[in-house]
Amino acid sequence: MIGLVQRVKQARVDVAGQTIGAIGPGLLLLVCAEPGDGEAQAEKLIAKLLKLRIFSDAAGKMNLSLQDVDGGLLIVSQFTLAADLAGGNRPSFSGAAGPELGRKLYEHCLTFARARHGLVQSGEFGADMQVSLVNDGPVTIPMRIIN
Numbered sequence: 001m002i003g004l005v006q007r008v009k010q011a012r013v014d015v016a017g018q019t020i021g022a023i024g025p026g027l028l029l030l031v032c033a034e035p036g037d038g039e040a041q042a043e044k045l046i047a048k049l050l051k052l053r054i055f056s057d058a059a060g061k062m063n064l065s066l067q068d069v070d071g072g073l074l075i076v077s078q079f080t081l082a083a084d085l086a087g088g089n090r091p092s093f094s095g096a097a098g099p100e101l102g103r104k105l106y107e108h109c110l111t112f113a114r115a116r117h118g119l120v121q122s123g124e125f126g127a128d129m130q131v132s133l134v135n136d137g138p139v140t141i142p143m144r145i146i147n
Contacts, residue, residue: 001041001105002081004030007054007139011074013123014130021121023072027052028133032081033097033105041145042108049073050117054139062139066117073113076123076131077106099126 005027012022029049033042055064055071066073082096096102103125114120123129 001034001037001045001145002032003045003049003143003145004078004081005049005052005054005141005143006030006133007136008074009134009136011072011131011133013074013076013121014132015124015127020124021074021076023074023119023121025069025136026071026119027066027073028131029073029075030078030081030131031075031106031109032077032079033102034082034095035097035101037097037101037105037145039105039108042105043112045143045145046109046113046116048143048145050113052141054141070118072119072121073117074121074123075106075109075113076129077102077125 008028010024011028012019050067051065053065054062055069057063079093079096082093083091084095085091106125110122
C-alpha cells in the first residue's frame with residue numbers, strides 16, 4: 001500500500017459541491033492499494049500512521065503522534081499514487097489495484113482507523129473529489145507498506 005501523509009491545520013473533501021468529510025488539525029492520508037495488497041498491509045499502514053510522531057511537543061520537537069494530540073484523520077483514496085512515469089510523459093496506473101480490491105482495502109482502512117481513533121473522516125471511493133487543505137509545516141511524508 002502507498003500512503004501520502006500531510007500534517008494539516010484543516011482539510012476537507014467535497015463531492016459535487018458538497019463537503020463529505022472535514023477535519024481541523026490532524027492528518028490527511030491519501031491512500032492507494034497495489035495488486036497483492038491485503039488487509040494486513042492496510043492495517044499496518046494505519047497502525048503506523050496513528051503512532052507517527054510528527055506533531056510538536058512543548059519543546060517544539062516532532063515527538064507527538066496523532067493519538068497524542070487527539071487530531072482528526074481524513075482518509076482519501078487516490079489511485080494516482082501508483083503512477084509510473086518510466087514510459088514517457090503519460091503516466092501509467094497499472095501499478096494500482098483494480099477497483100474491486102482498491103475499494104475493499106480503502107473501506108478496510110476506514111474501519112480499522114475508526115476502531116482505533118476518535119475522529120476519522122473520509123472521501124468517497126471512485127468519486128471526482130476536490131480536496132482542500134492547509135498543510136502545517138509543511139510536513140508531507142510518503143509511506144509504503146510492502147507485502
